[in-house]
Amino acid sequence: MDRKSRRDGKATTRIDMKNLFIILLTLTLIGCTQKQIQPEIEQLDSPTSSLLQAISIVDDNTAWISGHNATFVLTTDAGASWQTFSHPTGDSLQFRDVHGFNSEKAILMTAGSGPLSRIFTFTEPDQWEENFVMQDSLGFLDCIDFWDGQRGIAYGDAIDDYPYILLTADGGKTWNRADSTNMPKAGKGEGGFAASGTCVTTGENGKAWIATGAGGNCRFLITEDYGQTWNEVDSPLAKGDAAGNTSISFIGNTGVVTGGDLLITDDYTDNCAFSTDGGLTWQLSNRPQTVGAFYGSAITQIGEQTFAFACGPKGLDYTFDMGQTWTNLDSLNYWAVSIRGNSGYASGTDGKILKISLQP
Known part of the structure; x- marks a missing residue:
């Protein structure tokens, strides 16, 4: 060349x-x-006026929502229509949490002192099985969740100086208290807030996180072996007699916790934090748009984007940057929010149900 x-x-x-x-x-x-994905919301026609405060999404079409007056509802068409159910003994029960297995079967948890705290299995069209009744008058169940179709967990206010944790290995038919020798002691007055059914959440390979509060306590109890052993991690959220963590949600190792001081309704407290290491460390978020305490939380990922939601009596906010900035979606009173993939629901007072859509 x-x-x-x-x-x-x-x-x-x-x-x-x-x-x-x-x-x-x-x-x-x-x-x-x-273009940044923007959540879209739609107020759905609700078949009830009861307070709805726990949501369980089974799949894209199926979701259960439970609440007061022994009432719970079911959709099998992505919220277009809802069926209403109630317990046959009357409206005194408060279904503070629900876990749906499919469109025909769900586990429902009631909250209240002593025997008002119960766990039921409901199977369509109207079959009931009572699986657990709290025998201790000081007991009070707060929330439930399941790892799979057989293994589940329930959490309640501390009894006998230890966290009150129930485990099931047969789909909720029987429940037994976890061995307290393998967990840290409870603080005075420590428990959960039975507000949104999300003070406990399960993860992959036996992981679970419990978010505690009340009595000046505010921490996380974490297991990696289906509740056999537990470790504790401090939370940065507000502490007080009626303060602490109220709700915790994870997707993989990325999590959000919400809470605050429930007695401060018109101002900001430390009420939201994020973790990227499976809950070992937490970073407070910037202030959201909504004031007061948050009762519920949800987190999801779409592609490489992470969206987190927080709701309470003063409204519903979301963030797409791990709490650096927040946007208000609605200013109505919401107790629970749940997102699965790119859609979900929020629910609250007066039976309201809000559909949330995240479309790329």
Whole structure:
């Protein structure tokens, strides 16, 4: 090859590399300027006026929502219509939590002192099985969750100086208290807030997180072996007699906790924090738009974007940047929020049900 050909070859290489750089830069800029996903909300027609305070999403079409006056509802068409159910003994029971297995079967938990705290299995169309009744007059169940179709957990206010944790290995038919020798002692007055059914949440491979509060306590109890052993981690949220963690949600190792001081309704307290290491460390978020305490939380991922939601008596907020910025979605009174994939629901007073959609 002569000298001129070598010069032309080098020039062509430089031009090709320059064009490649421009193409890559253009693609990067396009990716960076893609429109941010914005949640869309829709108030659904609700079949009840009872307070609805716990949500269990089974799949894209099926969800259960439970509440006061022994009432719970079911959709099998993504919220377009709802069936209403109630316990046959009357309206004194408060279904503070629900876990749906499919469109025909759900576990329901009632809250209250002593025997008012119960766990039922409901199977369509109207079959009831009472699985657990609190025998201790000081007992008070707060929330339940399941790892799979057989293994589940329930959490309640502390009894006998230890956290009150129930475990089931047969789909909720029988419940037994976890061995207290493998968990830290409870603080005075420590328990959970039976507000949204999310003071306990389960994860993969036997992980679970319990968010505690009340009596000046505010921490996390964490298991990695289906509740056989437990460790504790401090929470940065507000502490007080009626303060602490109220709700915890995880997707993988990324989690959000909400809470605050329930007695402060018109001002801000430390009421939301995030974790990216499975709950070992937590970072307080910036202030949300909504004032007062949050009762419920939810977290989901769409592609590489993480969305978290927090709700309470003063409204519903969301963040797409781990709490750096917040946007208010609604200012009505919501007790629970749940997101699965790119859609979910919020529920609250007067039987209201809000559908939330996150479409790329």
